[in-house]
Structures are given as structure tokens and as C-alpha cells.
Amino acid sequence: MTLSVMIMLAFSAAVAAAAGPPPASTAPAPAGIGIRLLDIPASTKDDPRARTYIIDRLAPGAEISRRIQVENNTGSAQMIRLYAGAARIDGGSFIGEDAGSKNDLSTWTAVGQPQVNVAAGAKAEVPVTIKVPSDAPESEQYGAVWAEVRSAAGQGGVVQANRVGIRVYLSVGPGNGKPADFTITSLTPSRDEQGNPQLSALVTNTGGRALDVTGDLRLAAGPGGLSAGPFGIQNATTIAPGKAQNVIFTLPSELPDGPWTVNVGLRSGLMEREASAPVTFPAAGPGEAVSPAPDSEMPWLVPAAVAAALAITALLSVLLLRRQRPSGRNTAVPADGTRRATRRNADVTR
Numbered sequence: 155m156t157l158s159v160m161i162m163l164a165f166s167a168a169v170a171a172a173a174g175p176p177p178a179s180t181a182p183a184p185a186g187i188g189i190r191l192l193d194i195p196a197s198t199k200d201d202p203r204a205r206t207y208i209i210d211r212l213a214p215g216a217e218i219s220r221r222i223q224v225e226n227n228t229g230s231a232q233m234i235r236l237y238a239g240a241a242r243i244d245g246g247s248f249i250g251e252d253a254g255s256k257n258d259l260s261t262w263t264a265v266g267q268p269q270v271n272v273a274a275g276a277k278a279e280v281p282v283t284i285k286v287p288s289d290a291p292e293s294e295q296y297g298a299v300w301a302e303v304r305s306a307a308g309q310g311g312v313v314q315a316n317r318v319g320i321r322v323y324l325s326v327g328p329g330n331g332k333p334a335d336f337t338i339t340s341l342t343p344s345r346d347e348q349g350n351p352q353l354s355a356l357v358t359n360t361g362g363r364a365l366d367v368t369g370d371l372r373l374a375a376g377p378g379g380l381s382a383g384p385f386g387i388q389n390a391t392t393i394a395p396g397k398a399q400n401v402i403f404t405l406p407s408e409l410p411d412g413p414w415t416v417n418v419g420l421r422s423g424l425m426e427r428e429a430s431a432p433v434t435f436p437a438a439g440p441g442e443a444v445s446p447a448p449d450s451e452m453p454w455l456v457p458a459a460v461a462a463a464l465a466i467t468a469l470l471s472v473l474l475l476r477r478q479r480p481s482g483r484n485t486a487v488p489a490d491g492t493r494r495a496t497r498r499n500a501d502v503t504r
Contacts, residue, residue, distance in 0.1 A: 185227050187234060189301040189318050192221040192279065203366055203423045208282075208299070211325040215288035222320060223279050224301045226272040232303050233271050236280055238263035241296040241321065243364060246391040246399040248321055250298045259295035259324055262286055284324065292327035294364060294395060323364050332362025332395075334422065338429035339398065341416060343441040350407045351435040354400040355418050356443075359393040366390040369420035371403045376414045382406075411435045 191208065198204035208220055226232045240257035241250045251257075266281035282299055302317035325331050339356040346352055359365050368390045372383035385403050393399045401420060412434035419428045429446035 185229075186316060187232065187301055187303055187318060188225045188227065189299070189320055190223050191320055192223050194220075201423045207321040207323060208284075209323045209363075210284075211327065211331050212284070212286045213328050214286055214290045214326065217283065217285040219281055219283045221279050221281055222299060223277055224270065224272060225277040226274055228303075229274050231271065231273050233269055234278075235269045235300075235302045235304070236265045236267060237300055237302070238265060238282075238322075239298050239300055239319075241298050243296060243392050243394040243397075246393065246401075248296070248366075248392040250300070250319055253300070253302070253315070253317075257295065257297065258290070258293075259284075259297040259322060262290075263297060263299065263322070265299065284322070286324075286326055290326050293325075294362070295322075295324045295326065296364070297322040297324070325363060334363040334365060334425060335359075335361035336365055336367070336393070336420075336422065336425070336427060338418065338420060338427055338446055340443045340445055341418065341429060341431045341433060342400075342443040343412075343416075343433040343435045345436060345438050346404065348407070349438070351405045351409050351411075353403045353405070353416060353418070353433065355403075355420065355429065356398055356400050357391070357393060357420060358398040359395050362395050364395065365393045365422040367393060367399075367401050367420050367422050369401065369418065371405075371419075372417045373405075373409075373414045374417065376412060377410045380410070382409065409435070411437070 191206065194204050195210070198209070201209075203209055210218055212218065222236075224234050224236070226234065237253070238260045239251055239253060240255045240260045241248060243249070262284055264283045264285070266283075270278045270280065272278050298319035298321055300317045300319040302315055304316075305314045307313050336357050336359050339358050342354045342356070344352045344354065353371060355369075357365075357367055368387060370384040370386045372381070372385075374381045376382065382405075385405055387401060387403055391399055391401045403418075413432055414434070415430060416433050417428065417430045419426065421427070431444045431446050433441070433444060435441060
């Protein structure tokens with residue numbers, strides 16, 4: 155029997171902190187089956203990645219539990235299969251392996267119910283437990299929790315399987331581990347095969363956790379004083395610890411070649427980094443890579459500091475002029491016990 159599998163990782167961000175219920179949503183549910191995370195640690199409730207994926211660090215021998223919710227929007231009752239699978243990061247993408255593929259994380263992950271029968275328009279909650287063995291090595295593991303439906307066998311014995319999943323990023327080791335961090339190493343202008351200008355930001359993951367990098371790009375100081383943007387990217391770029399990957403922005407074809415000053419802002423979770431550099435888009439193919447300015451991680455700092463320095467200088471000048479301005483008055487303190495007036499410089503002090 156041939157199995158045709160269509161894979162899609164879930165990116166919906168409708169989850170709640172462990173302390174409360176999921177927020178109400180007025181958006182219509184997409185057709186098909188869906189899956190989302192219901193529980194996250196309260197300490198990471200503000201991190202958008204932790205509100206979508208299972209992200210944690212566990213010491214060997216530790217265990218966590220999370221609730222997931224599957225929903226059936228197919229229009230008929232469905233038997234939904236639930237399981238944990240292996241995943242990897244390759245070429246800037248988080249890739250779920252085929253059903254049946256295993257790694258350490260998938261063998262540590264247990265889904266409360268291997269399958270649930272869900273009526274049309276209904277939902278079901280299922281617990282997921284990850285238990286790390288006491289002898290587990292220090293590392294970062296990747297996996298996914300899948301919800302899958304399969305069709306009946308058609309002609310030629312072909313079965314179609316549709317699945318959606320929740321990513322799992324699990325770091326194993328004592329303490330909190332090396333924190334997540336990244337740098338923007340270089341910026342490279344280019345044109346794609348259709349002639350559209352592109353800008354590639356080479357991002358190096360210098361931390362200890364995988365990243366899902368998104369962001370935007372703005373153009374300033376262009377020909378005739380033009381500015382443009384912001385321009386975003388369609389999908390997050392996933393980068394494993396110690397690896398580097400290009401985050402690519404594709405810009406409108408009518409954009410002039412330049413020169414421009416590009417300002418790139420990238421983020422992963424709560425981390426944000428910025429870079430700025432002058433670039434000119436080539437007529438075709440790749441252009442020359444440029445290194446961002448040393449202070450470009452905070453490009454607002456220099457003008458803000460200059461403005462503050464000018465304001466302080468102006469204030470000190472005003473105060474100094476006031477002190478130096480002659481008052482036309484000399485005062486003297488009368489001796490104790492006397493009320494005699496002393497006249498000096500046409501002023502009288504009693």
C-alpha cells in the first residue's frame with residue numbers, strides 16, 4: 155500500500171497560560187482538522203514562541219505535562235490519530251519527519267490517547283507528557299506532536315493522510331543552560347530570477363537554543379530622498395544553535411537600485427536585533443555583502459544621544475549667561491547691633 159502524506163505544521167497562536175482558560179476567538183476555524191497548545195509555563199506566557207510551541211529545558215529525570223486540543227472542522231465525524239514524531243532543522247526550516255520516524259525526544263513523549271473519535275465541529279483535549287531519562291545527555295532535541303486523519307484506500311491502494319502538528323523544542327541539561335542569542339553578521343543585496351530585488355541578512359545563532367527568526371526591513375535615504383517599507387518575510391527562518399542562515403526579504407520589482415540605507419529588525423521570541431548598512435541592488439544576481447555598522451544594533455542611540463547633548467549644552471549656556479550678567483547691585487551685611495545705612499554705588503543696604 156502506498157501512503158501519500160501531506161504535512162503542515164500548525165502556527166496558530168491561540169493558547170492560554172497555565173493559570174487560565176484559552177481566550178475566546180471570533181475568527182472562523184479553518185476547514186479540516188486543527189491542533190493547538192492549551193498550556194504554557196506562566197514564566198514564558200509573554201513569549202510568542204512559547205504560546206505556539208512546546209518549548210522547555212529539563213534536567214535529566216524531569217517530567218512535564220501539557221494539554222493539547224484537537225478540533226474537527228471537516229463536516230463529518232473523524233477518527234483522529236495522535237502521536238509524537240521526530241523533527242529536524244535543515245536549511246532554515248523546521249521539518250517534521252515521516253510518520254514512524256523516531257528520535258530520543260519522540261521516545262520520551264507520550265500522548266494520553268493514541269486516537270480520538272471527534273464529531274463534526276467538536277473538540278477534544280488530550281494530555282501530552284515528556285519524561286526525560288535520568289541518563290539523558292545534554293543536548294537540544296526537536297520533535298512534533300501530530301494529529302492525523304487518513305482516507306480510505308482508493309484505487310491502487312493509495313491512502314491519503316493529512317496531519318497538523320505542534321513543534322517541540324526541548325533542551326536537556328542542568329540549570330537554565332546557555333541563553334538564546336543571535337547576531338546579524340552581514341547584509342547582501344541581490345536579485346532573484348524574476349528580477350525582484352532581495353536582501354539577505356545572515357543570522358548567526360550564538361546562543362544555546364533554536365531560533366524562529368522573523369522581522370521587517372525599511373529603506374531610507376534612497377534616490378531623491380525616497381524611503382520604503384516596512385517589508386516583512388512570509389515564514390519564520392529556524393536556526394539551530396551554532397548555525398548560520400540567511401533571512402531573505404523580497405522587495406517590489408519597481409524599487410530603484412539605490413543607493414539605499416537599509417535598516418533590518420529581526421526577532422525571535424522576546425529577543426530583537428537591528429542592523430543598518432548602505433547597499434545598492436545589482437542589475438542581476440548577487441551583490442556585494444556588507445557588514446552592518448558597529449552601533450547598528452541600536453541605530454536610535456546615536457541621534458538620541460546627540461539630541462540630548464545639544465539640549466544639555468543649550469541649558470548650561472543659558473544658566474552660565476544668567477550668572478555672568480551684571481546685576482548693578484552690591485550688597486553689604488550691616489554690623490551686628492547697628493541700623494546705620496551705608497551708601498555704595500548708588501544702592502542702599504540697611
